[in-house]
Amino acid sequence: MSEKDFEEKLREVEQFEINNDTSIIDLINSLKNTGFNAKRLALACEIYNEMINNTDCVKFFGLAGALVPVGLQRIIFDFLKEGFIDVLVTTGANLTHDLAEALGYHHLQGNINIDDIDDKDLHCKDINRIYDVFMPNKVYEGIEDFISKLNISDNQMPVSSFLKFLGDKLPKTSHSILRICAEKEIPIFCPAFTDSGLAMQLGFHHQNMNLNHFKDMLDMVNLAWDAKNAGICIVGGGVPKNFIMQSLQFCPTSATYAIQITMDRPEPGGLSGASLREAISWGKVNEKAKYSTVISDATITLPLIFWYLKKMQEKNKD
C-alpha cells in the first residue's frame, strides 16, 4: 500500500454516543467508524443492503446451526418473505425443526441454569436438549405421523423438489421456512438431507426412497452459472457454506458480496472458520468483492442485521 493510499484510507475512530433518539441505523452507522467485530458487523449490514439493492445480484444464504429451535425461525421466514434470500442452503436439522413448528409443536426454554440440567433426568422424561433449548421427543411422533401419510409420487425426485412438495402441504398461517420457500418458489437445497430426523422418518416409512442429491448439485451449479452477480450470506459454516462455495466457482463473476457470521476461526483449518479472503484463491469469491466476517453468535447479530435491513427498506421507500 502506498503512503498516499494508506493515509487516504485512514480516518479517526469515532467515539460514538447512544442517546434517546438512537435508531438501529444510527447504531450501525456509528459502529462503522470503530473496529473489531463491531465494525465487521456494520460492514456486513452495509454489504447485505447493497446486495438487496443490486437487482442483478442472486443472494445465496447458507444456514447452519440450531436457529429454528432457538427462536429465529420467524427472522429467517422474514428474510425470505422480504426477498432478502434467493437461494437457501440449510441443514436437515433446521428443516426438521421447522416442520415441527409448522405442525404446531414448540421448542422449550426456561429459567434454567445450564449447569443445573441433568441430562440423565431429561432422558428419562424424553426431552431432548440443544444447549439450553429443549424438544420433547413426542414431537417426533407428530413428524412421523405427518411424514408416513405423505403420498409421494416420485421417490427419485431431487431433494429440493421434495422440500417444495412438503412446503406446499404446510399451513398457510405458519411462519415456516419450508412453507414460505414453497410459496415464493425460493429453492431450498439440503446436501446432507439424510443426516436428519426428517429424512429418517421418510426412509423408515417409504420404501425405496432415493431422492436425487446429484440433480440438486447440478441445479445449484446452474443457478451460480446463470447469476450475473452473486452475493452470499453464511451463517455458521458447515455443509451449507461449502455447497454454496463449490458452486460459486462456476459463477462467471464469483461472489462479489460475501458475509459470514460464525464463532469459528481460521487457525484450525476447517472450512466453517475459513476466512472469506481464502475463498478468493479458489475463485469462489471475487478478488474485488466486498466481504465481512463477523465473529459472533448469530442469535445476537442476525436479528440486528435484519432490523437494519428492514429499516433501510422502509427508509428507501420514503
Added chain:
Amino acid sequence: MSEKDFEEKLREVEQFEINNDTSIIDLINSLKNTGFNAKRLALACEIYNEMINNTDCVKFFGLAGALVPVGLQRIIFDFLKEGFIDVLVTTGANLTHDLAEALGYHHLQGNINIDDIDDKDLHCKDINRIYDVFMPNKVYEGIEDFISKLNISDNQMPVSSFLKFLGDKLPKTSHSILRICAEKEIPIFCPAFTDSGLAMQLGFHHQNMNLNHFKDMLDMVNLAWDAKNAGICIVGGGVPKNFIMQSLQFCPTSATYAIQITMDRPEPGGLSGASLREAISWGKVNEKAKYSTVISDATITLPLIFWYLKKMQEKNKD
C-alpha cells in the same frame, strides 16, 4: 430438580418478530424467550437494570480490552455519567488511551482489510496497530509532555488518588473516563498500573515514584466490606475481573448480581473465561445471585446493553 419444578420453569421458545415498530426494549424482551447467547444477553440486560434500580447495590465494573481505542470511550463515559458504575477497575492501557483522547489525540481506523496490513510498513511509519485500529506513535509524545510537566506532591499516594489527580487536570469538554470519574468521585482502580505507557512516562520523568498499590488493594476490600449488596459487570476478564472477585470475598453478601461479557471460555482453566458459577465456590458470587455470561465481542454487546438501560431509565421516568 423435581418434575414440577422443571415443568414450571419450562416455557415455549418464542419465534420472535422484528418489525417497523421494534425498539431495543422489544428486541431484548424477545431475546429473553430464546436461548444461546441471545438469551444470555437479554438476561444480562435485565440483571444490570435490576442492579441500577436496587439503591443498596454497589456496582463494580471491570474493564479489560482495548475499548477506548476502538471507539467505546463515550459509551463507558456515559455508563459512568448515568450512575451505572460505582467502582471502576481497569487496565493501564485503557487509561493511557483515554488520556490520549482527552488531550485531543485520536485513534485511527479505515477501510483497510486486516490482511492487507504490512506491520513492517506500519513500524516504518511509526504507527502502532491494535488489530484494525491504529495509534500514531507521536501520541506518546503528547502524553509524555503532559506527564512530564505534572507537579506531583506525593510520590507514594495510592494509584487511585493519582488517577483522580490526573482526571481533575483534564479538559471539562472531553468524554474522558478519567475526567468523569474525578468529577463524580467514582474510584478507579488499576492494579497493574505499571503495565502501561502512562506509568512508564511517569516512571521516566518523575524520580522515585512509588505509588501505593497496597493501599488501593485494602481500599477496594473496604468498599466490598461496606457494600450492603454488590453487583458486578466484567468486560473481557483479566486483572480487573480477578481484582473485583478477590475483594468480593470480603463483601458480607458476596455479589448478588453478576454479568460477564467475554470471548474467553472456561475449558482452558484461565480466570478470564471462568464461569460465574465457579465464583460461587469461592464465596465471591452469592449462591442465590442472578448471573449471566455473554460470549460475545463487547464492541457489539456493550452498546446494546447501554442502549437498553438508557431506554429503561427513560421509560421509568415516564
Added chain:
Amino acid sequence: MSEKDFEEKLREVEQFEINNDTSIIDLINSLKNTGFNAKRLALACEIYNEMINNTDCVKFFGLAGALVPVGLQRIIFDFLKEGFIDVLVTTGANLTHDLAEALGYHHLQGNINIDDIDDKDLHCKDINRIYDVFMPNKVYEGIEDFISKLNISDNQMPVSSFLKFLGDKLPKTSHSILRICAEKEIPIFCPAFTDSGLAMQLGFHHQNMNLNHFKDMLDMVNLAWDAKNAGICIVGGGVPKNFIMQSLQFCPTSATYAIQITMDRPEPGGLSGASLREAISWGKVNEKAKYSTVISDATITLPLIFWYLKKMQEKNKD
C-alpha cells in the same frame, strides 16, 4: 454427590515431571492426574484404548476438517489399518483430497507466513488455499481424468458402495483411506457426498448419477442396531458427528464410550460444539458412558492419541 463420594473421588493434583526416560505412555499417564484439556486428552486416550480392548465394541469414527491436506492421511490410514476404526463417516472433501494423494498428487506447505499470502496472487497462479496448506488447481484435472474414465455399472448404488468400488481401483502402495477401507471392508459413509469436488466430477461426467443416500442412512442405522456395544470418536464435528449420533439412537446400548476432539464450544448451540453430555438426553450416549471432549486442534492431539494407542498395543503384546 455425597460427602463421602466427593472425598473418595478427589485426589491430589500431581506436579508431574518429564525426564530423559519419559515415554508417550508416561506422559499421558501423568496428564491424567492434572486438569483442563491435558486431563481430557489423557481420558480420551484411556477411553479409546478401552474401546479397542473391548471386542464387543463397534468403533464409529467421525472425521471432519481438512486432515488429509494438512498431512494426517497416514495417521488415519494407520488408525484404519490397526483396526482402531470399524465404521468411518467423513466429508466429501477429505475423500477428494485422499483420492488426490492416492493418484500421486501432493498438497503443499512451506515457510510462508500466513499474513504474507496474497490470495489474489494465488488465484492467478491457480493455487487453492486451505489456511496454510495449498492445492494446485491442476490436481482437479487428474481427479477429473480418473473419474471420467470410470466404468460405473450401477448409477443408483449407495454412496458407500461407490466408495468401496473407488477404493478397490487405487494403488496398493498408497496410504489412501479409500483404499485401506476397501481392502479391509470397513464401511465409509459420506452423507454430504454431493458437497465435494469428487461428486461434482462424477456428476459432470456420468449421466444420471443418483447414488443412493437413503440406503446408506438405513445401513448405518442397522450397524448401530446390531452393535452390542458402541464407541465413538468424533474429530471436528459437522455432519459426520450428527450422522453417527442420529444412528446411535437405534443402538440398544447407545454409545458407552465417546471421545470428541474439536475447537468448537457448546455456548453458541451448534452441534459441532455440543457437549457429549447433551447427547445423553437424546439417548445417543449412554448415561453410564465414559466420555471426554478435548478442546484442541486435532492436528496436535490426534497424532498423540495414535502414538499412545500404538504403544499400548505393543505393550499388551509383550
Added chain:
Amino acid sequence: MSEKDFEEKLREVEQFEINNDTSIIDLINSLKNTGFNAKRLALACEIYNEMINNTDCVKFFGLAGALVPVGLQRIIFDFLKEGFIDVLVTTGANLTHDLAEALGYHHLQGNINIDDIDDKDLHCKDINRIYDVFMPNKVYEGIEDFISKLNISDNQMPVSSFLKFLGDKLPKTSHSILRICAEKEIPIFCPAFTDSGLAMQLGFHHQNMNLNHFKDMLDMVNLAWDAKNAGICIVGGGVPKNFIMQSLQFCPTSATYAIQITMDRPEPGGLSGASLREAISWGKVNEKAKYSTVISDATITLPLIFWYLKKMQEKNKD
C-alpha cells in the same frame, strides 16, 4: 512475493507416520511439514531451541493461567532449572499457588465430571474451584500463617526483591518456582502483584506495605535495554505478555524470537489474543524475527515443548 520466491518456499506436505520407534523429536520434525496448529507447534519448538542455543539471547517468559494448580509447576520449575528462562513475568495467582505447594499443600483433582459439580456444595465444604481442579480454603490459612510471621526489613523494596526474599525461605526440596528463581537468581516480575491472595495476606498482616512496582518496571526496561538479543515465550497472554512487550520497545534489537501459546484469538482486539505480527508495528518484535503462535491449551503443548527441548539438549551433548 515473487513467483520464484513462492515456488522456492513451497514444499510438499508430508503425510507423516508414527511407528514404534517414533520419538518426540521425530514427531515434532514430522509436524513441521504439515500445517495448522501442528506446524505452529513444531515451529515454536524449533524457535525455542534456537533461543536456547543462542548464548546472546535473553529469554523472557510470560506466564498467565492457572498452570501451577493444574499440575505444571514441575514443568515450569524444570524450564527454570535447565536455564530455558532468564526472566520470568507471571501472575500473583501462580505465585500464591506455588507458595501453597512449596509449603506442602496440594491442589485436588479427580474423576469428577465438571457438570456434576455443585458450586454451592463446594462453598459449604470450603473448597475453591478452578475449572476441574480444587483448592481447600484452609490452604490460605497455611499461607497466612507463613506470611504473617515474615520479618520484612524493608516495606518499600521492589516486588521482585520481595519474591527473591520469599523464595530463599522455601524448602530446598520443593519444586517451587519462587525457590528455584531465588536460588538461580532469575528475576521474577509480577506487575499485578496486589491482585493475588499472597499480596492480600501481606497487606493484612504487615502495616504500611508499599512494595515498589515502579522500580520493577524500570528494572525490566533495563533488562531489555541491555539484552543483545531477546526471545520471548508467552503462555496465555494477560499482564505478563504486555509487561514483557512494553519493555521490549527498549531492547535495541526488539525480540528476534517470539512464541505464544494461547487459546485467545486476534479478532476481538484484546492483547492476549493479539498476533505476534502486530507487535512488529510497535517495535516490540523485530521485523526479521522468527515467531509462532500456537492456538492451544498450554497444559497439552507446554509439556510437549519441554520434552522436545530436553531431548534436544541431551542430543546436543552426545
